[in-house]
Amino acid sequence: MHSKKILASIVCGLLVSANGVMAEDIKQGGTLTVPIINTGFVENFNPYTSGGLFEGVLFEPLMVFNNMTGKVEYRLAESAEYSTDLKTITVKLRDNLNWSDGKPLTAKDVAFSFTMTKSAPAFDQKAIWSSGNLASVTATDAKTIVFTLNNADSTFIWGLPKYHILPEHVWGKVAAKDLPTFTNPNPVGSGPMTDIKYLKPQQMQLCRNTNYYLENRPYIDCITYRSYNDNSQVQPALMKGEIDWGSNFIADIENTFVAADPKNNHFWYPANDAIHLYVNTKEAPFDNLNVRKALSMALDRDEIVDIAAYGYPTTNFNAGGIGELYTPYISKEVTEKYKDITTFNPEKAEQLLDDAGLKDLNDDGFRQMPNGDKVEFDINVVNGWTDWIQVVQMVTEYYEEIGIKANVKTVDWAVYDKGLKESEYKMSINWSMVATNPIEAYQAYFLTEQIGKSWHAGHGVNSAEIDALVNSFGLTNDVAKQQAILDQLQEFTASNLPFIPLFSNATWYQYRTENLVGWPSKENPYVQPVWYDGGKRNLIINNLHLK
Amino acid sequence: MFGLTLEFLNKVIDMNKSTTMAADTPVRSRKKEFQLKCHSVWMKTKAFFHGNPPAIIGVSLITIIILGALFAPVLSSHNPEKRVARPHEAPSTEHVLGSTRNGRDVYSQVLHGARKSLTVALFAGIIAMTIAIAVGVTSGYLGGKVDEWMNFITNVFLVFPQLPLLIVLAAFLGQVGSMVITVLLGVTSWPWGARVIRSQTMAIRNKEFIISAEAMGESKIRIILVEILPNLISIVFGGFLGTVIYAMGAEAGLGILGLGDATEVSWGSMLYWAQVSSSLYTGAWWEMLVPAAALALTGGALALINMSIDQVSNPKLKTGPHMKLWHKLNRETMKRRGLL
């Protein structure tokens, strides 16, 4: 009897505590140390000119579009909704929001923050004003802001979190022309850490906002930023346990970082943006679709990922233009239908090249054009992006096997940038857009108005129908209709092959569980662990706590 | 080396002049003269090395390195530009010095890299010294306005910080091949030599044999080439070696910063790839330390040779056995005089 009672109470106790691993049990306190790659810290708290250091930390976003879970995490905003004609967005703020100096955070501040970027175009990060689509932003009451658009656009809302919500009582006093150089001393913010404890050239610390709108959050007390020269400096710091969260490429991570402390040192590299080999389809022999297919089949993507990139990225076999970052949107039919293009098959590749008339006429081991002209081209890559240089080197080796002479050309960023925008390349390795929804990637790929402006539009495959198709996306809010558009775009991309898929960049993410837990991980993928994205950073900071 | 040979050959030519004056010299003694000449060259060379360990070490090292570079294709075990192994394999019997991150054989790379790096350094040295001689001798010999202007230009170049300038130029020119680097190095490192040559030329200029040559009506060009230059040989050679050492170091520095051509195989680019693949942190020390050692040994060897040449041209600087010999002779003399 007695022991049964004890047993029961123990079991009860356990059950209660299992459920109760909620706010009450989580310890408060702790410091997160994060590496920042820069030249040192200076007293500049203007979120638009401080290189993204303080987004999500000093300044809370309205909401976060979580592409990993597919949900919208509402932060300062409680809701954000489109009208049925897709020309109005109504954003409602939460109740009882305050700035770190105690003053209330109202819709007036939000409306001000947006209209301010009209007079400071350098701050207009998503071009909401310069594109001409935003007619007005008004605070209709203390909690509500209404965005009025000139044309229906269901994608507009995704740009909103990129604008920082700033206190009007501070920023309203700054003249428009002084905004770009305004350093915002003694910053007033709404994020989880607003108390600048200290700022030294190589290290700075921010501590908790006592007026934060979420109760008991953040669990941790402070964040320390440590400045490093570049990646190679971050690696030993991680290995020695000086920092908790790394967001850069680390060489041979299992043997260096993880081996140093297998219990506490972890990494997780979910797929990020898709990397492609861009082909200039306006020039021979690349204007021949079969030649492009051959160039794709000649590559053993798994080997490239394994050897050139240590196996960290995710191989991309999808010919539709998007990779595993957008898994929910990938059309399985398209991938299946075109999978032979991305399967390693050098014999088929050689056959396609033979059929296209590219044969080795003079027996030097390399093919020529039907008229005898040499086939030789450079593959552009930026000097200093060494993992990509290694990838391109391997690509040239594969091409040599099928008789195509290609060279690695490392160029300065300026040359690379110009080349991509103005199609001054034969072949170039290229990234793609990371966004809330893959339509933005397709906008960058195919909209004719983007040619010359975007890095991703120079391949030469365009058409008016595709333009219309891409633009039609913004006219509907219906998920099924949107997916249908995406499917069509993938089919178009795979059948025309304007660029050759390689792999998806890895989201560089290392973390240590020695002091803090609550990290996103493979077992708990609650957000894509990107430090450089203010919103995602904000979610993670709010979830970390002492062990 | 070069300077000494020339000096010896000069002396040899002089000897030759006096003995072949007679037109009816029999063939047999000409052969003997040739043997005498060889013998004298050989004696002079032995004298250079005798009791001069730095010279011996320096010359041997440099010879090994140059031979390695010259015979790189024969001595290499693999193609330095192909992937022949797994990344970062430790040194083994198949890959004597291990493999790089890209799976390339370090041993073959270091041999082929020697060719590139030595060529760049050598040609940079030649370019620099040629300009230095041209500017220094003209300025020192002609004097007057010409001297003032050239000296001014030299000084301006001298005060401009060369390495940062080099880095800025290399960075802005983008993917610079080794040709560009050679020219850049040559064009930025001549002022040192020019200044020294100028002062030496000015010192020689007032010597009697120059004045007599001018009095005889020899053309200025001939005076410069035949009378002045030979006397500058050791300085020029010393300066040449110094520039080569500097150029090698600069190429390595630019290389590791990624400002050279990372796709060519040279010691600098080997350092770059080693740096980029964090080879020191991942325990693949061979990728970084092999080219570093190669650079170190080459630089050091050249410095030893430079030092020995100093000793030959300025006998007062001789140390070691020469001093012992001198002391021994001195003691004998004193004994004879009854002073000891």
Added chain:
Amino acid sequence: MSFLLRRLGFYFTAFLIAISFNFLLPRMMPGDPIDALFAAAQGKMDPAQMDAVREMYGFMDGSIFEQYIAYIQSVFTLDLGPSVLMFPIDVTTVVGMSLPWTMFLALGSLIVSLILGVTIGTYASYRREGFFGQFVPPLLAFISNFPYIVTALLLFYFFGLQLEILPLAYTYDPSIDPGFTMEFIGSVAKHAVLPMGSMILVGIATWVFNMRNAMINVLGEDYVTMAEAKGLSSFRVMYRYAGRNAILPVATAIAMAIGFSFAGSIMTEVVFNYQGLGNILLKGIMARDYPLIQAILLILVSAVLTANFVADLLYVWLDPRISK
């Protein structure tokens, strides 16, 4: 006096030439800082923003001539504009933060190698036939002629990574506050050992050889024999007679060495992540931060010119014959 005035005139002209070149250099090269800014962000910035940002940084206005005049003005008023890399902090501040460290490194290692080198050189000249004179100079010659970068790497690897007795990066421990505390000074000293050590190793041979060769030349002179015949102590002979004359070529070499060591510190700073001018220069180059690059080159040129002038002053003081 006229000698000094002439030299001053020369330095001023050289300065003008240097800054003009400084002005032209970034403008002749491809690429502008805004593009480089986007390189780092790898496409996360909207292309539509670029023109506005360009204007913000002030890169658009005036003809080349107007820009040149404005530049000259800014040089003499030390108003060098905002840095792109650390916007909106202005360039003078950025340079001001890092210059002291480079000076510390360059001058510190110069002084140490000078003192050590001169002492070793003198002793080596005196003990020519002994082991010291025979072995040490060649050894130092060998080690000193490793390229800067190689010495730095070797020290970094063996003492920093392998033995872990000395720190690998920074000028001082980032968590310590700068100030005249023992803790801070100790940290600075500890962090300076390897970088300075590598620069000393590279620089010491010059002094050893300069001094040794000069001493040897001088020791053979008549007045030295005379002094010895008079019965003066060898210490007196070495330092007051021989040394004083031998120092002259060394003094001229110092001027050149200052310029060289400033430049050489770039490599050391990169390997050890030392927060000096060279490090910032490299970052500025990668980011095409023209104002910063120009400012740093300006500082380096000024430093070298000043050093040369000081050396001239020194020479006049040491050798009365020159000022005629």
